[in-house]
Amino acid sequence: MKRKWKRSAMALFSGAILMLAACGNNSSAPEEESSTDQPAQEEEAQKYTIGVTQIVEHPSLNAAFDGFKAALEEAGIDAEYDVQIAQGDNSANTSIANNLVSAGVDLIFANSTPSAQAAASATSDIPIIFTSVTDAEGAELVESNENPGGNVTGTVDTHPDAIPNTLKFLKEELNAEKVGMVFNSGEQNSRAQVDSIKQLIEDEGLGLEIVEASVATSADVKQAAESLVGSVDSMYTITDNTVVSALESVVSVANDNNIPMMVGEFDSVERGGFGAYGFEYYDIGYEAGQMAVKVLKGESEPAEMPVQYPQNLKFVINKETADAVGIEIKDEWNAEDVKELEK
Structure with missing residues (x-):
């Protein structure tokens, strides 16, 4: 009986050792999972x-x-x-x-x-x-x-050459004298552009006169554009957020009255502006x-990091708008059609 007891005890003892070993193996599993989770935590960070x-x-x-x-x-x-x-x-x-x-x-x-x-x-x-x-x-x-x-x-x-090129085109190619500008004078960027344009006209002796029509909201844009009819022979819509958000109002007034309107960027050309020296x-x-x-x-x-200017400046014309206001596009302008731009 004693030997059988001893063998039973040894069997129980051995079983306990195996169970402890198994428990030891299980306790290491969470550590392995934790280590595999670590990259996920780093990625989330x-x-x-x-x-x-x-x-x-x-x-x-x-x-x-x-x-x-x-x-x-x-x-x-x-x-x-x-x-x-x-x-x-x-x-x-x-x-x-x-x-x-x-x-x-x-x-x-x-x-x-x-x-x-x-x-x-x-x-x-x-x-x-x-x-x-x-x-x-x-x-x-x-x-x-x-x-x-x-x-x-x-x-x-604003590319450094965009405004000078636009004013030169208005004067030399469109024979402009009085240029109408609709803009929100409460926008610092718009006021800065208009002041820059006026100063450049004076410095370069371009002989252009700027006729202003100020707006406060996009709802004012069409009426402001209409107020310029009869007083200007061309228009220039700069990158004014208030006006550009309602650009179609200005386009309709300009085109209905055969007034060529230069704009400040390509999207406005695509929406009906005559032309722009601009960029994407x-x-x-x-x-x-x-x-x-x-x-x-x-x-x-x-x-x-220095402030960056646009890298690529192109001259783009909306040929449909040119036809609408009766302007023939000259080869020497080297203008791209807005429809040819990559979308």
């Missing part, structure tokens, strides 16, 4: 929240945002976008900026001058990358284009996105 503030919706600004997103996607940035549109309301614009700061987004993409100004006023800590801004220095967004010096930088929507807003949005990638990856800071 690389997901960013981008706050997007945009003053109003229109094709140019929307194209810039598309370009921005494309740049981040191509760089492998996993981003979630908190998109908020002010619909032309400056008080809403300020609220949007404050909301994005309160939400603690990783970066703010400010699409337009008013949007960038509101964001810059709301935070000095969160990096801000702008585009569709005309005069970054005049808007007090940066200390200088070469050395921004703060948490804000980006791409502007998608491109400046993409370039702003590339700047954002550098910030998010820790490769650079806004203070160190």
Whole structure:
């Protein structure tokens, strides 16, 4: 009996050892799972929240945002976008900026001058990358284009040659004398452009007269355009967000009265403007996105990245509009048809 007891005891003891070993193996399983989960945690840490503030919706600004997103996607940035549109309301614009700061987004993409100004006023800590801004220095967004010096930088929507070329074309090719301009004088970027145009006309002795028609909202645009009929022989619509959001109103007035209207960018040519020395807003949005990638990856800071100008300037004409206002397109203009642009 004693031997049988001893054998039974040994069997129980051996079983217990096996059970303990098994338990030991099971206890290591969570550690293995934890180690396999670690890369997932690291990957999750690389997901960013981008706050997007945009003053109003229109094709140019929307194209810039598309370009921005494309740049981040191509760089492998996993981003979630908190998109908020002010619909032309400056008080809403300020609220949007404050909301994005309160939400603690990783970066703010400010699409337009008013949007960038509101964001810059709301935070000095969160990096801000702008585009569709005309005069970054005049808007007090940066200390200088070469050395921004703060948490804000980006791409502007004015090529140095765009306005001079446009004014020269109006004078020399369209024989313009009085140029009508509808714009929102409350938009800093618009006021800066008009003042720049007037100064350039004076400096270059171009002999053009600017006839202003100011608006406050997009609802005022058509009436302002109509007020110019009979007083001007041409029109020039700059990159004013209020006017561009209601561009068809100006186009109809200009074309119905055989008034050629130069515009500030290609989307406005596609929508019926006569012609423009411009660039693709998608491109400046993409370039702003590339700047954002550098910030998010820790490769650079806004203070160190100079403000960028559009890289490619083209002359584009809407041939249908030219026919509508009775202007024959000359070969020496070297103009592209808006329909030939790559979409």
